[in-house]
Amino acid sequence: MTLVKIDIKNVASETHPDDRVVFYSPAFREAPGGGITSTAETVVPLVDGVGERELVPGPVTVTFECRGIADTRPKSGVVPDAGPVGVEDVIAGAFEYTPxxxxxxxxxxxxxxxxxxxxxxxxxxxxxxxxxWKQAAVPLETTSMSDLADGSWRVASNTVATGLGLPNLLGHLMVRTIGAGIRTALFQTEGTSTRPTEVWVTSALRDTGEWLPWQKMPGAADIPQAGVTEQQLTTAVDGVRFRHGNVGLTVTSMSELADGQHGIASNTVSNNLGLPGGVLGTLTTRLVGAGIRTALFQTEGTASTPAAVWATSTLRSTGEWLPWQKLGAAGSTPDPTPSTSAAPIAAGGLKTVPLALTLGQGAKNAPASGHYRIPFRYVPKIARYRVGFSLRNTRSNLSQGSGVTVTATIGKHAGAGAFTADPKIIASNMTVPDDGSAAYTAWVGEDIGSNVEGLLAYAYSSTAAPYLMVGGGFSATGASVTTVTPSTSVVVESPLNVWLEVEVESTVPVLGIIGDSITCGVGTTRPVYESWGNQYTRTIGGLAVLWGMSGDTAAKWVESSTQYKVTRWDHLDAPDAMVWAMGRNDFSNGSTAAQVQAMTETALTWMQQKARRCYAAAITPRQSGLGDTERATHNAWLRTRFAGVLDFDSAVGAPGGGLIPEFHSDGLHPNTAGAAAMAASITSPMTAVRV
Structure with missing residues (x-):
């Protein structure tokens, strides 16, 4: 117990015989020597303002019930382990105690x-x-590698080896899943005095799960001196006794990876690490001595390109990774040319790119039903595609409509909304969810790119009308979506949020653009199709991912950083470069350059998580001159903040102010010729050029 002394004469205006001080514990707790400290009150009467009492150490609440003290509120304090102490020090919090x-x-x-x-x-x-992740010996009854779980398996029987399609030898088999439908396998055979150990590789086709033929890696005599030896390869394979997950998007160097086997399930990750071709596959890294690390990368195989194996190691003096060396398949000539970057080396590996056909705008109601046709043209070859439909407006993040069903076809465009031949049916009475989530057609393995203009036809009905979106095309009447040559009229707005998701080679350049109605192509003959982004990427053999919302502002984009308009395509492969083209509407609404600059800085942080190369577009003038002073200040700042700025203000701006007459029709939005001039003003490549 600790003695606590009380003397209120220095703080009270007067003393009284009824003065008292009340102590109590704020909570039950263990008492010294055992037992529980009660929360009951301990009352200390004061004589001439003075008193004392022994109390249990620990937290305490003190109340002064004295006529000369106006403040009767409870006060918290601590009774120390030893005393005596004054009550004023107790409530001053000057002590600690040991429970x-x-x-x-x-x-x-x-x-x-x-x-x-x-x-x-x-x-x-x-x-x-x-x-x-060791597994047991493969059972005798196993006849397919698809029956095997991921891991390291012993092939301890020639019967098992034959059943799995392996070389008729015993050995060590590793199987790994690296993504949806993608599996790789590596088999190291038993070595003998007359036959050295061998390494064979294969992978499964992502579409069918079918295993491709085994490819034998060449022996040391077949590999150039600059490459790895079979012994190095064997050592790396022997060391793979542990498994890591897929490498994350934030990893930018193989030196950051722990020893082990890693899945490369994203083209973005592959490019970040500088892996050959920027493709998917299995990466094995190993520390073999002081300052020496090796890496082995097995790529995903495709129907046209077999799996390949690449090898590299670090310089022990600097830790720098040497150029990748490719190991050829049996019967082939190994490639003596080292890879120094993720530039396109060989085909193989795909990335998924979202391509908007309609884009968000202010709330406009579409008809309750209709038949629309939207043209598109993409230069790269497309391996497969699917079409997405949603009731969500990307401008407002809101959904509208109910009971919507869609029937759709796709084919080549003859012009005026007509097909060149009978189109392919890709959806029949498909329900589009009322909550704004996406409805997708099945994946279709057909090339709808290769610089041939295509046409999507879709008819819909609803119990409550959906939004009308920005998107140029045609409205058809008196015909079905399979009609080759219907009666049509030109439209610049189309119902529903509609987009394509396409798989293309990982080397295809992809440009992401964040912007407003000018990014959408409002003002052109065919909005979206003739937007400056789509016109530009067609000239470089690339694709444009449009985060465009007509009427949107930089302020609204920054506020929506966790909403659908920003995150809708986060699950797909990131663009190679990003462009910030927001601000025109902010200046029209009276925002200052400083305000828009602050929003740009916030947006830039998000962009840099998407792509290593980020650019800005100079804001174009308005015929009325509204906001021009702040716009000019902002454009000058952009040229100091970004390494690359697209000179759109010069491309379509008239020397005396406003827009060049032949490049606009409404004083604000560039027309088709204006968008073409903007695209043509981009003279330095933002991504790899592939035409």
Whole structure:
């Protein structure tokens, strides 16, 4: 117990025989020597303002019930382990105490520690065994590698080897899933005195799951001196006894990876790490000595390109990774040319790119039903595609409409909304969810690119009308979506949020653009199709991902950083470069250059998470001159903040102010010729050019 002394004569205006001080514990707690400290009040009567009482150490609440003290509110304090102490120091928080339970807790912790240390060998062994992901011998009845779980398997029978399509030898088989429908396998054979160990590789086709033929990696005599030897390859394979997950988007160097086997399930990750071709596959890294690391990369195989194996290592003096060396398949000539970057080396590996056919705008109601046709043209060859439909407006992030069903076809465009031949039916009475989530057609393995103009026809009905979106095309009447040559009329707005998702080679340049109605192509003959972004990427053999919302502002974009308009395509491969083209509407609404600059800085942080190369578009003038002073200040700042700025203000702006007459029709939006002039003003490549 601790003696607490009370003397209020220095703080009270007067004393009274009924003066008293009340102490109580704010909560139950263990008392010294055992038992529980009560929360009941301890009352200390004062004689001439003076009193004292022994109290249990610990937290305490003090109330002064004295005539000469106006403040009767409870006050918190701490009674220390030893005294005597004054009550004024108790409530000043000047003390600490050691709870009884702490000493007992320390004893329990030390006991638990000793017990854990006694079990550490077993725990470590169990953990090591789990990360080794070892499997048993492949059972005799197994006839397909698709029946095997991921892991390291023993092939201990020639019967098993033959059943799996392996070389008729015993050995070590590793199977790994690296993404949806993608699996790789590596088989290292038993070595003998007359036959050295061999390494064979294969992978499964993502579409069918069918395993491609095994490819034998050449021996040391077949590999150039600049490459790795078979012994190095064998050592790397032997060391793969543990498994890591897929490499994350934030990793930018192989030096950041722990030893082990890693899945490369994203083209963005592959490019970030500088892997050959920027393709998907399995990466194995290993520390083999002081300052020496090796890496082995097995690529995904496709129907046209077999799996390949690449190897590299670090210089022990600097830790720098040497150029990749490609190991050829059996019967082929190994490639002596090293890869120094993720430039296109060989076909193989795909990325998924979203291509908007309609884009958001202010709330406009579409008809309750209709038949629309939207043209498109993409230069790269497309491996496969699907079409997405949604009731969500990307401008407002809101959904509208209910009971919507869609029937759709796709084919080549003859012009005026007509097909060149009978189109392919890709959706029949497909329901579009009322909550704004996406409805997708099945994937179609057909090339709708290769610089041939295509046409999407879709008819819909609803119980409540959906939004009308920005999107140039045709409205058809008196015909079905399979009609080759219907009666049509030109439209610049089309119902529903509609987009394509296409798979293209990983080397196709992709440009992401964040912007307003000018990014959407409002003012052109065919909005979206004739937007400056689509016109530009067609000239470089690339694709444009449009985060465009007519009427939107930089302020609204920044506010919506976690909403659908910003995040809708986060699950797909990121663009190679990004362009910030927001601000025109902010200046028209009276925003200052400083305000738009602050929003741009916020947006730039998001863009840099998407792409390593980020650019800005200079804001174009308005015929009325509205906001021009702040716009000019902002454009000058952009040229100091970004390494590359698209000179759109010069491309379509008249020397005396406003827009060049032949490049606009409404004083604000560039027309088709204006958008073409903007695209033509981009003279320095933002991504790789592939035409």
């Amino acid at each position: 009884e339970v702490v000493n007992r807790g320390i004893d329990q912790i030390e006991g638990a520690r000793d017990e854990a240390l006694g079990q550490v060998s077993g725990a470590v062994a169990a953990e090591v065994d789990s990360i080794r």
